[in-house]
Amino acid sequence: MALYHYRESSLSRSQGRSACAAVAYITKEDIVDDRTGFLFFYESEGHDVTFKTLAPEGAPEWAKEVQTLWNRVEAFEDEIAEDRFKGHPHDEDKNERSLRAREAYKSSAVTAHQLIIALPLEFSRTQNEEAVKRYLEQIALSKNMCATYGIH
DSSP, rough: OOOOOEEEEEEEEEETTTHHHHHHHHHHEEEEOOTTTOOEEOOOSSSSOOOEOOOOOOOOOOGGSHHHHHEEEEEHHHHHHHHOOOOOOTHHHHHHHHHHHHOOOOOOOOEEEEEEEOOOOOHHHHHHHHHHHHHHHTTGGGGGOOOEEEEE
């Protein structure tokens, strides 16, 4: 009998989480977070992990490479902050508030969402992978978002 489990969470910097750390855990690949310089390495504990990064049609090739994609996602949040909170060179008070807001934005950015789903044991690995791909096509790729999945 199939058991059902589904959990979704936001990966927020304010909780000390990052997309790079999460994807390293999901894929069991070594991932360097370019923003922090941290190397994330999680043992596979002796079991097989199937993973893949999916990108919408027309996405650049780098969007299909796990480390490059998630580092660019992390960098994009910082770029938004830099662009949005530029400071005010002629007003010291406004400048200080803008720079504080920039740092607050960067430290609380939500860089990704994580789904943990129990897949039916009755399905083969191939059937589970196809089900995951179809689901991610519906909830992510159809909205021009990328997704990395790992089946453990």
